[in-house]
Amino acid sequence: MTGRVPPLAGAGLWQAVMAAAAGRCQCRGTCGTTHAKTDGRCDRVHNGYQTRHGGGRVRLLAAPADPAALLLPAHRVAALPKRELAAWCERCHDATRTRQTKQDITPAVEPDALF
Incomplete structure (x- = not known):
């Protein structure tokens, strides 16, 4: 895992999660891009250099x-197990x-409640 600085x-x-993804974004087009030039998967690699978009x-x-789970509140996302996570650029x-x-x-989801 050289070159990967964790949060x-x-x-x-x-x-x-990064090891399971081999350090590469796991998007397969849910972003609206077909990623056609890279066999349908985003080609961005952690710590790599991007020439476009800034x-x-x-x-x-x-x-x-799961793209729908991206809308969950942060405390619910933080509780997700590894198998429900993916690497995203x-x-x-x-x-x-x-x-x-x-x-x-x-x-x-059920509403969050304190009591």
């Missing part, structure tokens, strides 16, 4: 694999989340 919190979980280093994040994550919001797909 400050949840480093073990993040590293497990350039700079690619930083992958571990987020829900920022561009694919944000685009997928925006598409889900526009489709008004909200996961059927």
Whole structure:
């Protein structure tokens, strides 16, 4: 796992997700891009360099694999097990989340309650 700097919190979980993804974004078109040139999967690799869209280093994040779950509250996302997470580049994550919001797909969850 050389070259992969984990986040400050949840480093073990993040590293497990990145290892399962081989350090590459796991988007398969839910962002609206077909990723046709790379066999249907986003080609962005953690710590790689992106030449378009502002350039700079690619930083992958571990987020829900199910696009509808991207709309869950942060405390619910933090409680998801590794098998329900995927590696996302920022561009694919944000685009997928925006598409889900526009489709008004909200996961059927029970309301959070304190008591």
